[in-house]
Amino acid sequence: WQTLSDRINHVTPSATLAVDAKAKAMKASGLDVIGFGAGEPNFPTPDYVVDAAAAACRDPKNYKYTPTPGLPELREAIAAKTLRDSGYEVAPEQVVVTNGGKQAVYSTFQVLLNDGDEVIIPTPYWTSYPEAVKLAGGVPVTVFAGADRGFEPDLEALEAARTERTKAIIVNSPNNPTGAVWSPETVRSIAKWAIEHHIWIISDEIYEHLNYDDAKTTYIGAAVPECRDQLIVLNGVAKTYAMPGWRVGWLIAPRPVAKAAAKLQGHMTSNVANVSQRAAIAAVSGTLDVVHMMREGFDARRKAIVAALNAIDGVNCPTPTGAFYAFADVSALLNRPLGPNGTVSSSSSELAAALLDEAHVAAVPGEAFGAPGYLRFSYALADDQLAEGMRRFQKWASR
Numbered sequence: 001w002q003t004l005s006d007r008i009n010h011v012t013p014s015a016t017l018a019v020d021a022k023a024k025a026m027k028a029s030g031l032d033v034i035g036f037g038a039g040e041p042n043f044p045t046p047d048y049v050v051d052a053a054a055a056a057c058r059d060p061k062n063y064k065y066t067p068t069p070g071l072p073e074l075r076e077a078i079a080a081k082t083l084r085d086s087g088y089e090v091a092p093e094q095v096v097v098t099n100g101g102k103q104a105v106y107s108t109f110q111v112l113l114n115d116g117d118e119v120i121i122p123t124p125y126w127t128s129y130p131e132a133v134k135l136a137g138g139v140p141v142t143v144f145a146g147a148d149r150g151f152e153p154d155l156e157a158l159e160a161a162r163t164e165r166t167k168a169i170i171v172n173s174p175n176n177p178t179g180a181v182w183s184p185e186t187v188r189s190i191a192k193w194a195i196e197h198h199i200w201i202i203s204d205e206i207y208e209h210l211n212y213d214d215a216k217t218t219y220i221g222a223a224v225p226e227c228r229d230q231l232i233v234l235n236g237v238a239k240t241y242a243m244p245g246w247r248v249g250w251l252i253a254p255r256p257v258a259k260a261a262a263k264l265q266g267h268m269t270s271n272v273a274n275v276s277q278r279a280a281i282a283a284v285s286g287t288l289d290v291v292h293m294m295r296e297g298f299d300a301r302r303k304a305i306v307a308a309l310n311a312i313d314g315v316n317c318p319t320p321t322g323a324f325y326a327f328a329d330v331s332a333l334l335n336r337p338l339g340p341n342g343t344v345s346s347s348s349s350e351l352a353a354a355l356l357d358e359a360h361v362a363a364v365p366g367e368a369f370g371a372p373g374y375l376r377f378s379y380a381l382a383d384d385q386l387a388e389g390m391r392r393f394q395k396w397a398s399r
């Protein structure tokens with residue numbers, strides 16, 4: 001539509017939210033849809049967090065705006081949590097509380113990029129990164145690493161993509177959509193390369209506590225302390241504490257960057273909802289017991305879904321060791337008749353649409369993550385739903 005800005009016309013809508021919205025609309029119309037689309041933990045927010053929020057609702061001091069970068073107590077709690085979990089010190093002034101990790105991503109690029117600046121995005125990538133880069137006038141540069149490398153970036157390929165305009169690189173481990181946890185060697189080598197070439201590192205650590213088997217999150221700022229002057233860490237409560245709807249995230253950056261992000265926020269959203277920030281204080285300053293409990297639940301589902309996917313002829317799913325996503329190669333299901341109607345899909349996008357329409361199973365096509373030929377299944381859903389969804393996929397794909 002001509003009236004709209006080029007800026008917004010160049011943005012692709014969020015495919016993950018679109019799949020989720022379609023699945024939810026089908027459900028609302030009475031259809032029994034199994035949703036592997038959204039990255040939403042199916043656990044409730046812990047009671048002690050909800051209690052803190054309920055108490056905050058009754059205290060009139062929380063009816064006011066908060067300081068733009070967040071409540072001082074929350075910024076302090078986030079700094080303390082960073083020392084506890086990541087193993088290094090940050091000052092509360094380096095923390096800016098944002099409306100979800102998503103706003104932290106958006107703000108980071110708004111304050112870092114000039115028109116034409118390039119951001120290297122290891123691919124498969126989380127669907128919002130390239131769009132946030134484009135919205136800031138930047139140019140996303142994708143560098144693909146496939147299942148053959150465990151979806152771990154290859155330093156030589158990153159170097160080949162580097163130009164004079166390279167301003168930043170994204171690190172996202174544990175990773176959405178692949179579930180890969182990058183090795184300490186990979187993380188360290190990216191940090192050293194970024195230092196050598198004066199490239200900002202944007203480390204999205206939102207799945208930090210969701211590791212399985214022997215995998216462990218390598219915190220880039222702890223592994224290579226010298227990179228901290230050019231490091232921006234993104235995080236939030238959505239995944240760790242089952243709080244996606246509360247919309248609390250944050251960024252941790254060198255002071256001038258944090259100040260700039262707060263300045264931007266001052267004109268955009270003023271601050272995150274006061275009550276949500278009070279809830280987040282309870283979450284981040286509490287123990288990690290609830291996370292460990294959820295992780296055990298996810299781990300059992302991870303094993304179940306990987307086994308079920310690999311049992312389907314034409315599906316190949318490496319075992320992920322982080323987050324709550326299984327990223328399955330479905331290219332062998334393309335260009336052949338599937339389902340009761342013999343539907344032929346020529347892309348993973350068409351396959352996802354057919355699977356949803358015909359088998360009522362929602363998964364996100366790899367196109368949304370720069371990886372055609374794959375489907376992403378979030379396994380943050382109930383065990384019986386997972387089993388039923390896999391049964392339907394298997395039945396549909398075997399006809």
Ligand code: PLP
Binds near residue numbers: 099126172236249
């Ligand atoms: N980063 C990654 C890699 C994600 O997967 C998500 C959510 O799906 C986010 C950031 C943002 O989460 P939120 O805005 O809900 O805090």
